[in-house]
Amino acid sequence: MELLVASAIGVLTGGGIYLMLRLRTFPVILGISLLTYAVNVFLFASGRLSIGGPPILRDGVEFYADPLPQALVLTAIVISFGMTAVVVMIALGAYLGADDDSVDDPAEPSTGEVK
Amino acid sequence: MSLFLIVALPFLGALLPGLMNSAGRQACAGLTFTVSLAAFIGLLTNLPAVLAGDVVTARVDWIPSLGMNFTLMLDGLGFFFAFLILGIGLLIIAYARSYLARDDNMGEFFTYLLLFQGAMVGIVLSDNILLLLVFWELTSLSSFLLIGYWKHLPEGRQGARMALTVTGMGGLSMIGGMLILGQIAGSYDLSVILQNRDLIQADPLYVPALLLILLGCFTKSAQFPFHFWLPHAMAAPTPVSAYLHSATMVKAGIFLMARMWPVLSGTPEWFVIVTTAGLLTMVIGAVIALFKHDLKALLAFSTVSHLGLITMLLGTGTTFGAMAAVFHILNHATFKAALFMSAGIVDHEAHTRDIRRLGGLRHLMPITFVIATIAALSMAGIPFLNGFLSKEMMLEEATHTTLFGAWWLVPALATFGSLFSAAYCFRLIGHTFLGPVRDDYPTKPHDPGAGMWLPPAILVVLVVVIGVAPFLVQDFVFLVAKSVIGGVGELEVKYIKIWHGLVPALFMSIAAVVGGLLLMTVFNPALRMWDAAPRPEAKTIFEALIAAVVALAERVIHGLHNGAFSRYGAIMAVTVIGAGYYAWATGSVAAATREMQPITPMAAAGWLMLVAATLGMVFLHRNRLLSLILIGITGLMVSVGFVFFSAPDLAMTQITVEVVTIILLLLALNFLPNRTPLESTVMRRTRDAAIAVAGGLAAMGMAWHFLVREAVTSPISQFHLANSYKGGGGTNVVNVILVDFRGFDTYGEIIVLGIAALLIYALTETLLSGPVRARLLNRTPDQPRAGDMHPTMMVVLTRVMMPVVLMVGFYIFLRGHNEPGGGFIAGLVVSIAVVMQYMASGFGWTSARLRYPYHGIIGAGVLIAGLTGIGSWFVSKPFLTSDFTYVRIPPFQEFELATAALFDLGVFLAVVGAVMLSLESFSRLARRAHVKDPEHPMDIDPSRDDPQPVAVKEGV
Structure with a gap:
């Protein structure tokens, strides 16, 4: 089971990095979203994996999953929505303003003037 | 007066002149003068204690963990410098009032001046070297502002930048030196460091510390080879030059060398570096000064030369040298400030400072002539003036100093420097004031008003008084010298005398003055040679x-x-x-300690879907709608994974966030092109794929690594599990952590979320008020529109669902403390319900029914959460301490009332507001000119007689 989770994190990270390196805003945003999943799952997994032990206290139950990474990841998920929304807005503003959704500045020769 | 007040007064006063510009120039100058005077008098109230040999201290702990405390001390040395800084500052302020032209911004000038004054006083009174560094940097910054005061002059800007670069660089190196020194001594307090001479000098890090500190001192005090910034700083208004280069800024380096003298001096390294630098600076400065035609440039290089002289005296490491240095600091401050002010008067009246265009001014400006001549003769070392006394001491000290094994080297160079020094003084007097009156001055000069000549005149009186009756200041000089020396040695001299008998120093002095006069007779050929020589x-x-x-x-x-x-x-x-990889390759790896859990078919199926969806995205990402669907699958599988691995709260959050994110991306995709063109080369895609694979493998490796190992130390989660019910009153530990244990984090997070939403709103406003608006309004969609924009079925369904979803949200919110749920999830669920109304019934219809603006909801959420936290102050508990109790209202079950629930309400509102404000902002972009927002929820309504909307035909 550990192998599945670790490889899922790897696939999400790899896919996220690849898409993040694309040249248009939309795939970059999707790439960042994939990286967000990867990071969230990674943080969650730092509490180790446990099945059938949600951290809801019950009488007579001794085994619980680690609640702290869960609490941290919960807010991270919500914040990542805010972050995605801001990035999407910036991308949209740039596209509507310049009619171009490239993430790279057009190449221009360096002027060398710093005055 | 408290030392704190003396340091603080100039800083507090600096706020006023800038604000008082409209009150007039007199008011500005008067106020600045009053502030300085108050600080000066405050300093004088401490005089009796200092004279009695006490060290006045004041202390406030600032950052004790760093050893940085606001400690001030006033001993003889500190008093001496503070006296010069504030005393000469008063004269400068009076002088500047008359000097500055009508169109100079006087408030700005005095604000900078007071800032600088405060920083200087701070340096000389600091007892903590870190505090001293703060003030040190402040002098660099404020002197930058002063030197560049005439912003319209390129020389002013360049000079200011050069000064800042050089002194700032020195300041950086000094930070390093001071930190080393503090580490060696185990304290950053000067009073402790000064007691540890042997410890510091024996330390292997003594030499690096010394070099770094000296670099700071040399750059500040314009010692060779960092002397070049000082003449360029002369582009400043003359009052600034007079202040910075006689008594303050450049003396800061000297001050620090004197301050550190007891711990740093006396070693061969100190002796060789400091004496050599001082000697070289003295000679080079004097030679260059002679051939400068600009009065201020001449004085600038003479300042460099005299700073070299003082440095050399400190470098010798003898108590006599230290005493002579102190005495010369005093004398130099008096005659040099007077000379700078006289140069400013000449410039002000004749409109030129070029010596070649001057001459004969003694007839036109007799008062200035007398002042400048006495000051210059003192600088030349003529008897019965104060410069003579300290110069004799310097020559005396030089005869006892042997550098590099040559007994003649130091005396010869000292005499040589003095000779040029005398020569430029004679040139200053002769070529400016003597000679015939000319008729080609830019303007006809005459003596200025008393406001300008009185300040230098007061200084010149001091020059003569000290020169004739040195015993008046003798005790004070000895007192200061003793505080420089500390416990290192005893001062052997008992008197400062004018006549020492026929000692070598006298002959050297005579040789210098006579040689200087002779040099003046051959000045023109010498100048031609100098101009011809490459340098x-x-x-x-x-x-x-x-x-x-x-x-x-x-x-x-x-x-x-x-x-x-x-x-x-x-x-x-x-x-x-x-x-x-580096960390992995250099670290050590422990053995695996956890058993792997078996893979179930269901888990494998989920994994397969996630991997397939992600890989699908990578390969099919050019089709944007498709990739959006695929990322939905990925998100869903992540949520399912959370459920599977015992994290129900996370799963609920993830799936609701997934819904709003997809809606958000759909809204964005409405504007963006729906395909990504193929642009990058195969090469580039291969490179990116390689990076991606490496990154993926690294992430997988790291995750795998710790998943099969136990935590190194026991996690604090045990505390949370144990105290969640007992202390927080809830059985859902995740929720209790969010609203109670780590409530402050959550509070910060809802604020961040609110800020993100407001940012989106602001960006939308900007877009809609700019040129983008027209483009948006006239946009023709690149996709066919749906025929029925608001289908009847959907409208009806969402209306029916609305109360149900709200109920579910309410339920999730309430049970959050004990079962999976809580403010975050409830907020997202309710947001989805509202978004569904927008989608089904249209923007116009929904907005018309909106009671409260979303900004207000965010604000209310943050306020409620904050006030809940503040509430605990009223029962004398820290911010966000929670409390709970159980109540029972008869027909219902017993339920819990916790302040945490109130906090969670704040979270709930902030989440609803933030999510809705973001989505609403996106939707506003989509409204177009030619499609009217329907007022009715449904496009087709049998009970209405509407004409068919245009949009219906457009699409199909």
């Missing part, structure tokens, strides 16, 4: 150096930071992977 121009070298550094920085920056986001992404990914 390096410091400014050119400096500028070339700066240009080289800028070019280097440019190359590095343009290589890394060329505006291509994809390149930054690649650099960052490779760096992170590289750093991780």
Whole structure:
């Protein structure tokens, strides 16, 4: 089971990095979203994996999953929505303003003037 | 007066002149003078204690963990410098009032001046070297403002920048030196450091510390080879030059050498470096000064020369040298400030400072002539003036100093420097004031009003008084000298005398003065030789150096930071992977301690879907709608994974966030092109794929690594599990952590979320008020529109669902403390319900029914959460301490009332507001001119007689 989770994190990270390196805003945003999943799952997994032990206290139950990474990841998920929304807005503003959704500045020769 | 007040007064006063510009020049100057005077009198109230040999201290702990405390001390040395800074400051303020022209911004000038004054007083009174560094940097910054005060002059700007670069660089190196010193001594308090001479000098880090500190002192005090900034700083208004270069800024380096004298001096390293630098500076400064035609440039190089003299005296490491240095600091401050002010008067009246265009001024400006002549003769070392006394001491000390094994070297160079020094003084008097009256001055000069000549006149009186009756200041000089020396040695001299008998110093003095006079007779041939001789121009070298550094920085920056986001992404990914690999390769790996759990078919199926969806995205990402569907699958599988691995709260959050994110991306995709063109080369895609695979493997490796090992130390989660019910009153530990244990984090997070939403709103407003608006309004969609924009079925369904969803949200919110749920999830669920109304019934219809603006909801959420936290102050508990109790209202079950629920309500409201404000902002962009927002929820309503909307035909 550990192998599945670790490889899922790897696939999400790899896919996220690849898409993040694309040249248009939309795939970059999707790439960042994939990286967000990867990071969230990674943080969650730092509490180790446990099945059938949600951290809801019950009488007579001794085994619980680690609640702290869960609490941290919960807010991270919500914040990542805010972050995605801001990035999407910036991308949209740039596209509507310049009619171009490239993430790279057009190449221009360096002027060398710093005055 | 408290030392704190003496330091604080100039800073507090600095606020006023800038604000008082409209009150008039007199008011500005008067106020500045009053502030300085108050600080000066405050200083004088401490005089009896200082004279009694006490050290006045004041202490407030600032950052004790760093050893940085606001400790001030006033001993003889500190008092001496503070006296010079504030005393000469008063004269300068009076002088500047008359000097500055009508169109100079006087408030600004005095604000800078007071800032500078405060910083200088701070340096000389600091007892903590870190505090001293803070003030040290402040003098660099405020002197930058003063030197560049005439912003319209390119020389002013360049000079200010050069001064800041050089002294700032020195300041940086001094920070290093001071930190080493503090580490060696185990304290950053000067009073402790000064007691540890043997410990510090025996330490192997003594030499690096010494070099770094001296670099700071030499740059500040314009010692060779850092002397070049000082003449360029002369582009400042003359009051600034007079202040900075007689008594304050350049003396800061000297002060520090004197302050550190007991611990740093006396070693061969100190002796060789400091004496050599001082000697060289003295000679070079004097020689260059002679051939400068600008009065202020001449004085600038003479200042460099005299600073060298003082440095050399401190460098010898003898108590006599230290005493002579103190005495010369006093004398130099008096005659040099007077000379600068006289030069300013000449400039002000004749409109030129070029010696070649002056001459004969003694007839036209008799008062200025007398003042300048006495001051210059004192500088030349003529008896019965104070400069003579300290110069004799210097020559006396030189005869006892042997550098590099040659007994004649120091005396010869000292005499040589004095000779040139005398010569430039004679040139200053002769070529400016003597000779025939000319008729080609830019304007006909005459003596200025008393406001300008009185301040230098007061200083010249001091020059004569000290020169004739040295016993008046003798005790004070000895007192200061003793506080410089500390416990290192005893001062052997008992008196400052004018006549010492026929000692070598006397003959050297005579040789210098006579030689100076002789040199003046051959000045013109000497000048021709000087002009013909090739010599390096410091400014050119400096500028070339700066240009080289800028070019280097440019190359590095343009290589890394060329505006291509994809390149930054690649650099960052490779760096992170590289750093991780380095840590992996150099660290040690423990054995696996956890058993792997068996893979169930269901888990494998979920994994397969996630991997397939993600890989599908990578390969099919050019079709944007398809990739959006695929990322939905990925998100769903992540949520399912959370459920599977015992994290129900996370799963609920993830799935609701997934819904709003997809809606958000759909809204964005409405505007963006729906396909991504193929642009990058195969080469580039291969490179990106390689980085991606490396990154993926690294992440997988790291996750795998710790998943099969137990935590190194026991996690604090045990505390949370144990105290969740007992202390927080809830059985859902995740929720209790969010609203109770780590409530402050959550509070910060809802604020961040609110800020993000407001940012989106602001960006939308900007877009809609700019040129983009017209384009948006006239946009023709690139996709066919749906025929029925608001289908009846959907409208009806969402209306029916609305109360149900709200009920569910309410339920999730309430049970959050004990079962999976809580404010975050309830907020997202309710948001989805509202978004569904927008989608089904249209923007116009829904907005018309909106009671409260979303900004207000965010604000209310943050306020409620904050006030809940503040509430605990009223029962004397820290911010956000929670409390709970159980109540029972008869027909219902017993239920819990917790302040945490109130906090969670704040979270709930903030989440609803933030999510809705973001989505609403996106929707506003989509409203178009030619499609009217329907007022009715449904496009087709049998009970209405509407004409058919245009949109219906457009699409199909």
